[in-house]
Amino acid sequence: MNVPAPRVTINDVAARAGVSKGAVSMAFNNRPGVSAATRERIFEVARQLGWTPHQTARSLAGRRVGIVGLAICRPARLLGLEPFYMEFISGIEDVLAGRSCSLLLRLVRDLDEEVALYEEWWRSRTIGGAILVDFHREDPRIAPLRALGLPAVAVGHPSLTGGFPSVWTDDATAASDAVRYLAALGHRRIARVGGPSGLGHSGIRAAAFEATMTELGLDGRRQVSTGFVGEEGARATRSLLLAPERPTAIVYDNDIMAVAGAAVAAEMGLAVPDDVSLLAWDDSQLCRITHPPLSAMSHDVHHFGEEVARALFGVIAGTHKGALQVPTPALTPRGSTGPPRRARPGRA
Amino acid sequence: MNVPAPRVTINDVAARAGVSKGAVSMAFNNRPGVSAATRERIFEVARQLGWTPHQTARSLAGRRVGIVGLAICRPARLLGLEPFYMEFISGIEDVLAGRSCSLLLRLVRDLDEEVALYEEWWRSRTIGGAILVDFHREDPRIAPLRALGLPAVAVGHPSLTGGFPSVWTDDATAASDAVRYLAALGHRRIARVGGPSGLGHSGIRAAAFEATMTELGLDGRRQVSTGFVGEEGARATRSLLLAPERPTAIVYDNDIMAVAGAAVAAEMGLAVPDDVSLLAWDDSQLCRITHPPLSAMSHDVHHFGEEVARALFGVIAGTHKGALQVPTPALTPRGSTGPPRRARPGRA
DNA sequence: AGCCGTACGTGAACCGGTAAAGTGCCGATT
DNA sequence: AATCGGCACTTTACCGGTTCACGTACGGCT
Numbered sequence: 001m002n003v004p005a006p007r008v009t010i011n012d013v014a015a016r017a018g019v020s021k022g023a024v025s026m027a028f029n030n031r032p033g034v035s036a037a038t039r040e041r042i043f044e045v046a047r048q049l050g051w052t053p054h055q056t057a058r059s060l061a062g063r064r065v066g067i068v069g070l071a072i073c074r075p076a077r078l079l080g081l082e083p084f085y086m087e088f089i090s091g092i093e094d095v096l097a098g099r100s101c102s103l104l105l106r107l108v109r110d111l112d113e114e115v116a117l118y119e120e121w122w123r124s125r126t127i128g129g130a131i132l133v134d135f136h137r138e139d140p141r142i143a144p145l146r147a148l149g150l151p152a153v154a155v156g157h158p159s160l161t162g163g164f165p166s167v168w169t170d171d172a173t174a175a176s177d178a179v180r181y182l183a184a185l186g187h188r189r190i191a192r193v194g195g196p197s198g199l200g201h202s203g204i205r206a207a208a209f210e211a212t213m214t215e216l217g218l219d220g221r222r223q224v225s226t227g228f229v230g231e232e233g234a235r236a237t238r239s240l241l242l243a244p245e246r247p248t249a250i251v252y253d254n255d256i257m258a259v260a261g262a263a264v265a266a267e268m269g270l271a272v273p274d275d276v277s278l279l280a281w282d283d284s285q286l287c288r289i290t291h292p293p294l295s296a297m298s299h300d301v302h303h304f305g306e307e308v309a310r311a312l313f314g315v316i317a318g319t320h321k322g323a324l325q326v327p328t329p330a331l332t333p334r335g336s337t338g339p340p341r342r343a344r345p346g347r348a
Numbered sequence: 349m350n351v352p353a354p355r356v357t358i359n360d361v362a363a364r365a366g367v368s369k370g371a372v373s374m375a376f377n378n379r380p381g382v383s384a385a386t387r388e389r390i391f392e393v394a395r396q397l398g399w400t401p402h403q404t405a406r407s408l409a410g411r412r413v414g415i416v417g418l419a420i421c422r423p424a425r426l427l428g429l430e431p432f433y434m435e436f437i438s439g440i441e442d443v444l445a446g447r448s449c450s451l452l453l454r455l456v457r458d459l460d461e462e463v464a465l466y467e468e469w470w471r472s473r474t475i476g477g478a479i480l481v482d483f484h485r486e487d488p489r490i491a492p493l494r495a496l497g498l499p500a501v502a503v504g505h506p507s508l509t510g511g512f513p514s515v516w517t518d519d520a521t522a523a524s525d526a527v528r529y530l531a532a533l534g535h536r537r538i539a540r541v542g543g544p545s546g547l548g549h550s551g552i553r554a555a556a557f558e559a560t561m562t563e564l565g566l567d568g569r570r571q572v573s574t575g576f577v578g579e580e581g582a583r584a585t586r587s588l589l590l591a592p593e594r595p596t597a598i599v600y601d602n603d604i605m606a607v608a609g610a611a612v613a614a615e616m617g618l619a620v621p622d623d624v625s626l627l628a629w630d631d632s633q634l635c636r637i638t639h640p641p642l643s644a645m646s647h648d649v650h651h652f653g654e655e656v657a658r659a660l661f662g663v664i665a666g667t668h669k670g671a672l673q674v675p676t677p678a679l680t681p682r683g684s685t686g687p688p689r690r691a692r693p694g695r696a
Numbered sequence: 697a698g699c700c701g702t703a704c705g706t707g708a709a710c711c712g713g714t715a716a717a718g719t720g721c722c723g724a725t726t
Numbered sequence: 727a728a729t730c731g732g733c734a735c736t737t738t739a740c741c742g743g744t745t746c747a748c749g750t751a752c753g754g755c756t
Contacts, residue, residue: 007473009712020736025714035734052471056407057712060741064714065404066474067415067452086434090455102452102474104415106445107438123400125355125742126414126450230637256637259607263639266614289578289608291615357742368706373744383704405742408711473712 008049017045028053065128066101068092068312069121071114073134074107074228082228082254083284084301091305092131099313101128111136115144122150129153129312135160135200153312155304158323160200165315166323167308171201174297174329175208175251178279179216181331182249186339187277189220191247193236193257197225202253209251220245226257233257237264241276248340249277255286255296262290262336273338283332292335299329356397365393376401413476414449416440416660417469419462421482422455422576430576430602431632432649439653440479447661449476459484463492470498477501477664479656483508483548501660503652506671508548513663514671515656519549522645522677523556523599526627527564529679530597534687535625537568539595541584541605545573550601557599568593574605581605585612589624596688597625603634603644610638610684621686631680640683647677 014021019038026033027042034042046052059065070092072085093103104127108114118141121127128151132141135156142162145152154161157168182190192209195202206223213221222240226232233252240247241264252258258280265272272278272292280287283298304326314320362369367386374381375390382390394400407413418440420433441451452475456462466489469475476499480489483504490510493500502509505516530538540557543550554571561569570588574580581600588595589612600606606628613620620626620640628635631646652674662668 007712011712021713022715022737023735026735029714033734038734050471052468054408054712055472055474056404056413057741058714059404060402060408060743061712061714063741089453093453093455097454102454104450105437105441105453106450107441120400123398124403126403230633234637256634259634260637263637267639285578286604286607289582289604289611291611355742359742369743370707370745371705374705377744381704386704402742405711406744408713409742409744411711411744 007054008051010051010053013042013046013049013051016049017042059125065125066099067104067127068096068101068309069104069106069118069127069130070133071106071108071117071130073109073111073114082256082282083286084254084282087284087301088305088308091302091307092309093305094302095306095309095313111139111141115141118145118150119148122148129316131155131308131312132161132164136198137200137203139200151312151316153308153315153320155308156200157204161323165311165321167304167311167326168323169299169304169326170328171204172208175205176212177328177331178251178297179209179212179218181333182251182277182279182337183216183218185249185277185337187247187249188218189245189247190218190249190251191222191224191240192251193233193240193253193261194223194225195228195253205253220247222247226253228254228257230256230260234260234264237261238268241265241268241270247276249279249337251279252281254282255280255284255294258294258296258336259286259290262294271341272336274341277337277340279337281329283329287334290336295334295337296332297329298332299327303327355402356399358399358401361390361394361397361399364397365390407473413473414447415452415475416444416449416657417452417454417466417475417478418481419454419456419465419478421457421459421462430604430630431634432602432630435632435649436653436656439650439655440657441653442650443654443657443661459487459489463489466493466498467496470496477660479503479660480509480512484546485548485551487548499660499664501656501663501668503656504548505552509671513659513669515652515659515674516671517647517652517674518676519552520556522647523553524560525676525679526599526645527557527560527566529681530599530625530627530685531564531566533597533625533685535595535597536566537593537595538566538597538599539570539572539588540599541581541588541601541609542571542573543576543601553601568595570595574601576602576605578604578608581608582612585609586616589613589616589618595624597627597685599627600629602630603628603632603642606642606644606684607634607638610642619689620684622689625685625688627679627685629677631677635680635682638684643682643685644680645677646680647675651675 010021010024014024023034024042027039096103106117108117118130130150130152132152132154152164154164154166156166158166179190194206224236226236250261252261258278261278262272265276270276278294280294280296283296287294287296307324307326311320311324358369358372362372371382372390375387444451454465456465466478478498478500480500480502500512502512502514504514506514527538542554572584574584598609600609606626609626610620613624618624626642628642628644631644635642635644655672655674659668659672
């Protein structure tokens with residue numbers, strides 16, 4: 001990309017303000033060394049000339065990069081359907097913008113590509129830090145990225161993030177809460193449609209689901225793992241609802257699969273919530289536009305993103321090393337959950 | 349953001365390869381001036397040292413920026429629900445990645461903020477070019493951005509983009525096709541739930557809808573404009589379906605509103621498509637997970653994004669000045685459209 | 697042998713800032 | 727009066743590349 005335009009530089013500003021460029025630099029980085037009057041004059045001149053410090057030059061000289069990288073590893077068609085990420089990103093950006101930083105986003109196909117991308121970004125100093133998401137059990141990205149020395153904050157439970165400073169939300173408690181809520185309504189056969197089994201937070205939810213069901217003495221449980229796609233959610237729901245002892249409630253790992261599940265119930269002529277209760281995760285507007293609207297385990301994803309961005313600045317600054325917890329998803333009851341039609345509370 | 353790490357630079361590579369840094373530079377930009385043997389040796393050394401040219405230094409010296417800006421002006425909650433953008437972005441990135449460029453994304457709240465952002469990005473040479481989307485009638489961004497001299501490609505019909513090189517899809521023909529299809533099924537009262545009336549492509553579709561209805565002699569038309577949100581789509585649908593002479597078919601401006609519309613139909617006890625046919629726009633997976641699946645005016649959004657990115661490189665290179673058209677959205681019939689229940693073809 | 701053209705490289709001058717050391721001036725301290 | 731600390735700047739050395747004018751050596755031609 002070639003840029004033709006003749007640009008106004010710090011020298012022009014310095015000359016016109018009658019000071020050295022060092023003074024202009026100090027003024028613009030608001031550091032001591034220039035009097036209030038001079039500072040004001042410099043700003044005025046800069047304004048007149050429409051000058052803004054050249055980011056590139058600034059990074060080069062100051063060894064500071066105003067760009068944060070985020071690679072998301074999922075096929076695009078799928079990603080497009082996850083309201084989660086857009087909200088998450090907007091949270092990140094709110095914080096970044098406050099520090100004149102920007103987010104560099106890339107969609108990658110697999111973890112190898114992701115690692116290669118981060119290496120490239122970091123080696124070439126395109127980014128000053130990164131946000132790592134979607135941790136897997138024994139995530140293969142951990143070793144190479146740690147070796148890189150790339151400042152990064154991981155989104156996920158500390159047990160998954162291999163020593164990277166992390167920001168996480170308590171999926172275990174939330175999953176457990178979901179089960180308890182459904183059990184309290186009288187459900188005994190509860191199923192769960194989860195994400196890929198290798199994915200860390202899906203695994204955590206799966207384990208918590210299992211444990212809580214056991215604790216409550218409910219044995220009519222069944223879990224299915226999917227790729228987070230609507231179609232798979234539909235397939236999983238269909239197979240669950242066709243089973244001999246079909247569940248009276250289903251918990252989904254995101255909202256898109258829950259919506260797909262609701263469509264399947266409709267298709268099979270089952271009433272929601274009378275015949276089957278549906279509970280979504282990662283509440284988004286999507287949950288409010290179905291009929292009936294979907295109950296969901298909801299949390300403030302935007303805020304989650306903000307905390308992650310703040311944590312990243314902490315990492316880069318050398319503070320923040322540990323794990324930061326954001327609020328646990330809480331139940332937002334809507335129309336898709338209710339007591340099972342013929343609840344027989346007395347039965348085992 | 350401070351970076352501590354001691355880095356290997358072009359000098360290290362040059363020294364170790366026994367050449368000057370100029371030679372290394374030439375080798376890495378594959379330009380004449382170094383023999384094949386030397387070039388090979390340089391690459392080998394660079395590989396050993398794990399050296400990648402420093403992007404920042406490169407941009408500064410070469411006056412080339414490998415970053416493209418995209419500001420999207422919509423509230424985040426809404427954006428999260430538009431599968432369109434994620435696919436669009438992934439298309440853009442596929443092309444960018446091929447040229448080692450990246451996409452800088454920012455969500456803004458209004459057009460003023462967007463203009464300010466582009467000015468900042470361009471002045472500070474953070475980006476080398478931009479992609480402009482969501483053109484309005486008499487778009488207020490046109491004048492200030494043209495004045496900036498920012499290389500940009502506009503997404504939208506040439507009549508809207510105020511002289512910016514553009515990439516567009518024929519919304520008018522598509523809207524007309526949608527109407528003709530429904531009319532052919534026997535529908536005479538067709539409604540349309542559109543986007544904000546100020547938005548260029550919504551306006552174009554609205555006009556085409558109107559014109560085609562007139563041409564076909566169908567006077568039972570009604571159009572509503574919304575903010576693209578699911579809830580508004582639901583509200584609009586409800587009010588349309590409650591009207592005395594309710595439409596037998598509704599065309600939506602995106603898929604999320606169509607999904608919301610389907611839920612409303614269910615809520616009102618209307619059968620789709622017997623009582624009312626629904627037609628979505630910007631086909632995405634969302635259309636396939638409802639029951640019945642939604643017919644849609646679909647097009648290859650990923651490809652759209654690719655073309656836009658390619659056009660931007662064209663703009664920056666000085667070629668591509670005009671308008672580039674990508675394929676017109678075409679009807680993908682699914683279960684949500686069909687003949688009206690009591691089609692009375694003979695009636696006016 | 698003398699001259700030229702070419703291919704391969706070198707070296708220094710940038711690119712537009714930042715940062716740390718240096719300079720001049722002034723009031724306060726000893 | 728001489729010393730000193732501080733402030734307000736200026737100077738200068740980078741940051742890590744790119745670019746281009748300028749060697750240098752070698753082969754071919756006359």
